[in-house]
Amino acid sequence: MKMTPLITSAVMHFGEMGSRWGFNRTVGQILALIVLNEEPISAQEIADALNISRGNTSMGLKELQSWRLVKQHLVPGERKEFFIPAGDIWTLANRVFEERRKREIDPTLSLLRDLLLDEPANGTEAGAQNKLNEIHDLLESITAWSEELQNLGPEKLNTLMKLGSGVGRMLDLKDKILPGKNSVN
């Protein structure tokens, strides 16, 4: 595992950004290293390349596996475990979205559902509940929509993204194309 200047810059940057993406510095670095490395890489090599303890490496790898971003790769004849990305870039990005949705939206959705079951005790609470209801509906739309996009599959999703402003024009025409169904207002 040779850390060329290019790879070093990228790895360091992914470390910096790590915390903004939902994991910590070393987890970000480990991910970058595994993705950018052509060959499977062992935990010890990672620890050496990044100058971090073996323990930290182990925990980082565990976390990345819980995010389903990296997976183990058994090399025949080798005792130790090697790691590789859990899929192509597209898949990884999807996984990050999905995991983050689970961590950032789902818990709130569930709390909001609970809070909306209670009868408002007074005018103040009624007003607050209205707001919470709006938030709830919005988060639910986002969740449904993101699931929708997921099972559209990469190719179609790509088509949709590349469509650009065409999507607006298409929406204007949609009632002609998909009569009756799903019409809003």
Next chain:
Amino acid sequence: MKMTPLITSAVMHFGEMGSRWGFNRTVGQILALIVLNEEPISAQEIADALNISRGNTSMGLKELQSWRLVKQHLVPGERKEFFIPAGDIWTLANRVFEERRKREIDPTLSLLRDLLLDEPANGTEAGAQNKLNEIHDLLESITAWSEELQNLGPEKLNTLMKLGSGVGRMLDLKDKILPGKNSVN
């Protein structure tokens, strides 16, 4: 400013989630309080309701203003400043997306652009650059797409989201509807 049990639960939860959404506990709590409160609320009232120092409140409000999530509201005849949400729930969600994109994607995009300008020094670097290029393209698509969705406006965006699986069928037909333009492949 009366903290009913309902409002308290919501505010505490938004505090917990704050860090996952890109700001810290008290910033999350302050935001929730301002959104759920019908009337404009002063910094002092916020500090009292949340049991946090006046200084912390001031910094939190500054941060929320930098995210363009809350704004000042001048009450005639009152010396102190009051705060209200910077828009409806929809607007706020949009702002969060936008700010997060700025913090989470833009810096990476800019680094990747730089790294891709360099000539690869060897095979390893060439391979890494390929990956980086894939990541770059993906992030650029996401950025372009999210801008696209933004200036679609709330109504159309809502239509699109509510369209559900219809979007898949629509894509199958798109070449008939928008001949020539934006065709992919």
Next chain:
DNA sequence: TTAAACTTTCAGTAATTTCTGAAACTTCAA
């Protein structure tokens, strides 16, 4: 101008998160 009413800043402290490294654990070959 003064001072009251309010806001902001920031040095220091507190709380939280991350990391280390030694010990415990696992697996496998001999």
Next chain:
DNA sequence: TTGAAGTTTCAGAAATTACTGAAAGTTTAA
């Protein structure tokens, strides 16, 4: 079974991030 080669765990240390509160700053009214 033993021990070598590896992995994981976790208590405590280090680093980072958030918070307090006193002091400095601002604004307005008299």
